[in-house]
Amino acid sequence: xxxxxxxxxxxxxxxxxxxxxxxxxxxxxxxxxxxxxxxxxxxxxxxxxxxxxxxxxxxxxxxxxxxxxxxxxxxxxxxxxxxxxxxxxxxxxxxxxxxxxxxxxxxxxxxxxxxxxxxxxxxxxxxxxxxxxxxxxxxxxxxxxxxxxxxxxxxxxxxxxxxxxxxxxxxxxxxxxxxxxxxxxxxxxxxxxxxxxxxxxxxxxxxxxxxxxxxxxxxxxxxxxxxxxxxxxxxxxxxxxxxxxxxxxxxxxxxxxxxxxxxxxxxxxxxxxxxxxxxxxxxxxxxxxxxxxxxxxxxxxxxxxxxxxxxxxxxxxxxxxxxxxxxxxxxxxxxxxxxxxxxxxxxxxxxxxxxxxxxxxxxxxxxxxxxxxxxxxxxxxxxxxxxxxxxxxxxxxxxxxxxxxxxxxxxxxxxxxxxxxxxxxxxxxxxxxxxxxxxxxxxxxxxxxxxxxxxxxxxxxxxxxxxxxxxxxxxxxxxxxxxxxxxxxxxxxxxxxxxxxxxxxxxxx
Numbered sequence: 001x002x003x004x005x006x007x008x009x010x011x012x013x014x015x016x017x018x019x020x021x022x023x024x025x026x027x028x029x030x031x032x033x034x035x036x037x038x039x040x041x042x043x044x045x046x047x048x049x050x051x052x053x054x055x056x057x058x059x060x061x062x063x064x065x066x067x068x069x070x071x072x073x074x075x076x077x078x079x080x081x082x083x084x085x086x087x088x089x090x091x092x093x094x095x096x097x098x099x100x101x102x103x104x105x106x107x108x109x110x111x112x113x114x115x116x117x118x119x120x121x122x123x124x125x126x127x128x129x130x131x132x133x134x135x136x137x138x139x140x141x142x143x144x145x146x147x148x149x150x151x152x153x154x155x156x157x158x159x160x161x162x163x164x165x166x167x168x169x170x171x172x173x174x175x176x177x178x179x180x181x182x183x184x185x186x187x188x189x190x191x192x193x194x195x196x197x198x199x200x201x202x203x204x205x206x207x208x209x210x211x212x213x214x215x216x217x218x219x220x221x222x223x224x225x226x227x228x229x230x231x232x233x234x235x236x237x238x239x240x241x242x243x244x245x246x247x248x249x250x251x252x253x254x255x256x257x258x259x260x261x262x263x264x265x266x267x268x269x270x271x272x273x274x275x276x277x278x279x280x281x282x283x284x285x286x287x288x289x290x291x292x293x294x295x296x297x298x299x300x301x302x303x304x305x306x307x308x309x310x311x312x313x314x315x316x317x318x319x320x321x322x323x324x325x326x327x328x329x330x331x332x333x334x335x336x337x338x339x340x341x342x343x344x345x346x347x348x349x350x351x352x353x354x355x356x357x358x359x360x361x362x363x364x365x366x367x368x369x370x371x372x373x374x375x376x377x378x379x380x381x382x383x384x385x386x387x388x389x390x391x392x393x394x395x396x397x398x399x400x401x402x403x404x405x406x407x408x409x410x411x412x413x414x415x416x417x418x419x420x421x422x423x424x425x426x427x428x429x430x431x432x433x434x435x436x437x438x439x440x441x442x443x444x445x446x447x448x449x450x451x452x453x454x455x456x457x458x459x460x461x462x463x464x465x466x467x468x469x470x471x472x473x474x475x476x477x478x479x480x481x482x483x484x485x486x487x488x489x490x491x492x493x494x495x496x497x498x499x500x501x502x503x504x505x506x507x508x509x
Contacts, residue, residue: 290317330406
């Protein structure tokens with residue numbers, strides 16, 4: 001264990017903050033918000049340090065902390081980050097800090113609200129850093145309860161329906177994934193440590209290894225893919241977004257989905273690379289359906305939250321396509337899209353929440369002229385829209401161009417399921433390009449109708465403008481999108497080291 005357990009502090013800061021908040025008097029609104037901001041600020045500062053202190057030349061898992069827990073079952077407290085997971089800690093810290101700022105005026109039971117919000121984020125941090133599969137599953141499942149309570153308790157519309165639907169989908173998906181991981185656990189030597197499972201699978205006789213991993217790869221990948229809104233198991237997601245309070249929508253779209261995609265990569269592709277290659281035609285088809293279907297539905301919606309919700313599903317499909325390319329270009333793009341897309345989605349949901357909480361309206365057919373009320377929000381929407389459609393100079397461009405290039409490159413790789421080459425990857429890349437056109441369509445449509453039409457509703461022009469904390473959150477999100485777009489190597493140099501280790505496992509498989 002390192003001298004200072006930085007990763008444990010990142011994970012524990014929001015959890016300790018939640019406990020402190022629950023012990024505070026219910027009516028100390030300002031103090032409660034301050035504790036939430038300090039706890040999330042500590043995690044953000046430490047995750048920023050971890051990301052940029054990560055030794056790119058050394059690579060591999062770093063900041064490692066390990067101690068035995070239940071040795072008879074091969075279970076231990078084992079946390080570490082590599083180049084792929086470190087930026088996801090930073091993403092979680094950024095979105096959480098912004099979510100607390102945007103929720104500053106929340107006056108409906110703020111003590112319980114911020115406590116559950118911090119507990120949720122603590123589980124996400126723990127999931128990204130866990131190298132013990134059992135520990136990962138604890139953190140992964142720990143997220144479900146706060147999400148259910150936050151949506152059901154502070155949501156809007158059909159919040160009970162949405163929260164129950166969300167919980168059932170995610171619980172069933174995780175249960176399927178757990179069954180697959182337990183099968184791999186027993187087959188590989190009965191240890192939950194990631195290293196030992198990986199070496200245990202590699203040590204199996206070839207015929208047994210192929211049969212076992214091909215049988216259990218899809219349950220693991222698809223089970224975790226439910227959280228990443230893998231088509232056709234995405235249906236819970238837009239309803240959850242539409243009913244969730246603003247901060248939960250930001251965390252859900254920006255961070256929780258990334259957890260599902262990360263788990264599908266780490267415990268599906270990296271642990272069972274040969275099986276991943278075999279099932280690629282199925283995986284790629286499902287991911288492409290995410291991109292096109294959800295994007296088209298986003299364009300057809302009139303409710304702001306449903307629009308951004310379906311668009312988030314489409315962008316996660318792009319991430320999963322990058323993972324499914326199983327080459328360095330595609331995986332680099334997937335890692336950067338997880339980070340950049342999470343920041344963009346957090347910004348979009350934050351902007352939607354700011355409009356709704358003032359106007360109590362989400363229909364783009366009703367909203368108008370909001371640029372005069374909140375000009376900074378209008379500028380931020382343009383930046384987020386351009387990043388989403390992959391405009392050069394913003395974070396979406398280097399991510400999406402690498403994913404599409406990785407798909408094209410994968411067209412020449414052998415296909416284990418049907419034989420020959422994977423020529424259909426080229427068509428998948430062409431199909432994925434449609435996401436740029438679809439994204440441009442819905443972002444421009446929403447931006448024009450909500451912000452830049454002539455004001456026709458006098459009541460909207462009397463709404464209060466943005467407060468200082470909302471302005472700080474918006475500027476922070478936009479700055480990340482711009483800086484990563486102009487200097488992509490600031491994050492890519494970290495992601496590449498993690499991808500190289502994943503590629504080593506894929507090539508060995």
